Amino acid sequence: MIPLQKPVFRKMLTLAKPYWGLLLIAILLSFIASVLSGSIAWLVKPVLDHIFLAKNYQYLNFLPLIVVAIFCFRGLSAFFQAYLMRLAALRLVNDLRFKLYAKILKLPLKEISSESTGRLVSRVINDTTALEPVLGDMFRTLMIEGLTVITLVAIALYRRFDLALLALTVFPAVAIGARKLGGKARGARSLAQKEMANVTHQVTESLQGLKEVKVYLQQDYFLRRFREKLILYLRHLLRVTKYREGSRLLVDLMTGLGGALVFTYGGYLVIRGLMTPGDFFSVLTAILMIFSPLRRISRAYTGIYDASAALERVEEVFSLPEEKSGSYQAHPPQKGITFKGVSFRYNEDLVLKEIDLEIPAGKVVALVGPSGAGKTTLVSLIPRFYDPTSGKILLDGKDLREFDLFSLRALIGLVSQDIFLFNATVYENIAFGKPGASREEVIAAAKMAYAHEFIVKLPQGYDTVLGHKGFNLSGGQKQRLAIARAILKNPPILILDEATSHLDAVSEQKVQQALEKLMQARTTIVIAHRLSTVTKADLLVVMDRGRIVAQGKHQELLKTSPLYQELYRTFTLAAANS
Ligand SMILES: Nc1ncnc2c1ncn2[C@@H]1O[C@H](COP(=O)(O)OP(=O)(O)OP(=O)(O)O)[C@@H](O)[C@H]1O
Ligand SMILES: [Mg+2]
Structure with a gap:
């Protein structure tokens, strides 16, 4: 119905290929669960006609057992089905994240810098997360509830064709109304998401620039902007709720209408002796039971729509050209x-x-x-x-x-202008230059870069963790680590971009000597x-x-x-x- 959703299904199915065994079992289980749900409506007739009306009370002894068994099997099928689907979904999303990260690492720098890093990160983490419920939850809902609806409709039609058809005339109104309101809800939802992105961005930005915020006394300004954004966010979400609950209200009204139609026409048929009370209640139960799965289907449908927007953003990254080798x-x-x-x-x-x-x-x-x-x-x-x-x-x-x-x-060895140290130990940060380097080699390189002296004074020496949540180094110390990294790599081509700019005159002289040695024959x-x-x-x-x-x-x-x-x-x- 909504064109965007087709690609999601197709893409999810391709991604799900490695897990089709799991999915097949899950689908089978959901089929069993649906049939068992339907059988409850089915049972109404024999119970009424053959037990109560025919006064065959001996059946009452094992009827409770049958009810327990049906619910038990339905519950178990639903449990394992949900578990397996979720397993497949989580694995699939992890696969996708892995592929996406691998892809991002292969992108040319030009692509990366024209995208904001924040947005790329959000694609690896948030957008892939948005896809997970599609398979784990919404697929399941569509399948299980779809089958339930089909079973229930089939039972109602089988019991009494014309009565069931009459009750089903309310469906088109529900479908059209739900679609309209669903569209409005989606619009409001995407606005809410954008506003939330703004809120997140602002919080991160003010934390990154916290020193500036404090010294220029900008707390109030940031708080005011924050409040404005939160209020906007709240308004959008309230609208989402209004439309979603509105469509639920519509379903309820129509269920009432459908029930009323069954009562009027069915009651007439029963009184006239044209239908057994069993058939009547069977159809009524089926019709009343159809609406709650229908409601869940429409909710799943909305979710899939949200996911398709996320998938589009993920696909955008996959379609970017990679570095050419x-x-x-x-x-x-x-x-x-x-x-x-x-x-x-x-x-x-x-x-x-x-x-x-x-x-x-x-x-x-x-x-x-x-x-x-x-x-x-x-x-x-x-x-x-x-x-x-x-x-x-x-x-x-x-x-x-x-x-x-x-x-x-x-x-190529590179000591760049803006040195980057990774959230790892000093040792690992130097060994970066030569995977598999021995501890002796790393220490020798550090000595050559005049980094050894300050490293051994760090709290855990070479095992001190740097960077994020770790130990912070001064500009000159970072520079010496970066030089040690380049020395360890021992590259035939060496690029030094202001490699000694952060050093004091004494250290510079020493590092300069080391670099001069390094530059020889290179x-x-x-x-x-x-x-x-x-x-x-x-x-x-x-x-x-x-x-x-x-x-x-x-x-x-x-x-x-x-x-x-x-x-x-x-x-x-x-x-x-x-
Ligand atoms: N990633 C980038 N995207 C767009 N423009 C850039 C980028 N990096 C540098 N520039 C621009 O390219 C020009 C040259 O910058 P570059 O960094 O090469 O200068 P530089 O000679 O190294 O200067 P400095 O001595 O300050 O390091 C500048 O005008 C700068 O604004
Ligand atoms: Mg420069």
């Missing part, structure tokens, strides 16, 4: 890395313009330039975090895009605001507003490049002050 195995550079007419844009404006650059194998190239010149962007093209918008980058003459992505990235690209690194580089590249404005040795550039002269003056000033 070539097939050649990458080897450590023999000749070097070459940028040929490389331009690049994140969104609108070109951030790199027509970059031509030769990074010779085994040499140190330093990038300098004002903030926002495009230095970080340039180096992030080498591990293919992004691909050039035009032009190409070659490793020993072959386009980076032709290499197997894993083998290319395996060659292809290194180093971005630095500090003098010492820059002057020793084999090649200096001066960038400004996305272009390379000059390149050469320190002494040459001092003579030829005005921008470099200016940068050099600030370098010297900074060095003198520290």
Whole structure:
């Protein structure tokens, strides 16, 4: 009826394929439960006609037993059916989450940054959760209650065809009314969900920026906005309740109407002797019993609609293009890395313009330039975090895009500008650089990065847990860990983005020495605001507003490049002050 729901069913069925055995048993059990429900309405006739009216009281002895047995079997079938369905649903949703997370990890950075991280996370956690009741609950409701309705209708029709048909004339009114009200309820519900997302966003945001909120005395402002959103949320939800309960009211009214029709026409038939009282009550029971499963079906239907919106969002992620990998195995550079007419844009404006650059194998190239010149962007093209918008980058003459992505990235060590430490121990954070590294190797790397001294002073030394709910490190300490990580990886290509910017003058000197050792016989690209690194580089590249404005040795550039002269003056000033 509602076009959106078909794909949900189809998709859920494909996803459910591995569990069809479980589902088959569950369906069988739900069939048994429905038949047993129907049999209650069926039993009314023999009990009335053959026991009470014919005064066959001997049957009364085992009748209670039959009733107990029916309810017992119905209960057991429903129990196991629900359990198995739920099992299948939970497994299926976990499968889906796993696939979704794997997919997200394969997305290019460009896709990730154009989506907000919060929304991606919400897709892995919330949207998949919204799908779970479809199989575990709503599918079951539709199936079990659908079968119950069919059985009940069949019994009513079998008992007395015309009377049953008369009672069923109220159905179309129920269906149309429920659909209308259901549509309105869904609209209000999606508004409520959006408002809840806003509420969540605001709470997280104010907690992340709590220092700012406190020092700029913004508590009242946030509280006021919070209250406004909560009130909106409440209004939407009240409307949902109004429509949902309205449709329930409709069902009740129509049930009454259906019952009244059965009483009028059926009573006439019974009095005229055209129908037995047993048939009459059997039809009446069946008609009255139909409505509560019908109500549950309509509720399940609404739930499936909500789920289909969630599934659409999940599918959107699955349809995004993944990072493209070539097939050649990458080897450590023999000749070097070459940028040929490389331009690049994140969104609108070109951030790199027509970059031509030769990074010779085994040499140190330093990038300098004002903030926002495009230095970080340039180096992030080498591990293919992004691909050039035009032009190409070659490793020993072959386009980076032709290499197997894993083998290319395996060659590269990176100490980035914004260092990220994982919620794991110090040891694990360093060992990240080389899976399977021994404890000795990790400690040796930490020593080389001048990180060992502060690590052993941490509460649990190398086993101190960092990050989220863990120990916080200072900027300089983080930097030394990141350097240790890169040292441990021992990569042929090393990218250092302001690797020593957070260090005090003494530590910087030490780390600098370590890095210089590390740079030997390695292809290194180093971005630095500090003098010492820059002057020793084999090649200096001066960038400004996305272009390379000059390149050469320190002494040459001092003579030829005005921008470099200016940068050099600030370098010297900074060095003198520290
Ligand atoms: N993920 C991104 N999405 C959109 N624009 C970006 C992104 N990262 C950087 N930019 C833009 O690209 C330009 C170059 O930024 P980049 O980080 O490469 O400069 P930088 O030379 O490293 O500067 P700094 O010395 O301050 O680190 C800037 O104008 C910046 O606003
Ligand atoms: Mg930068």
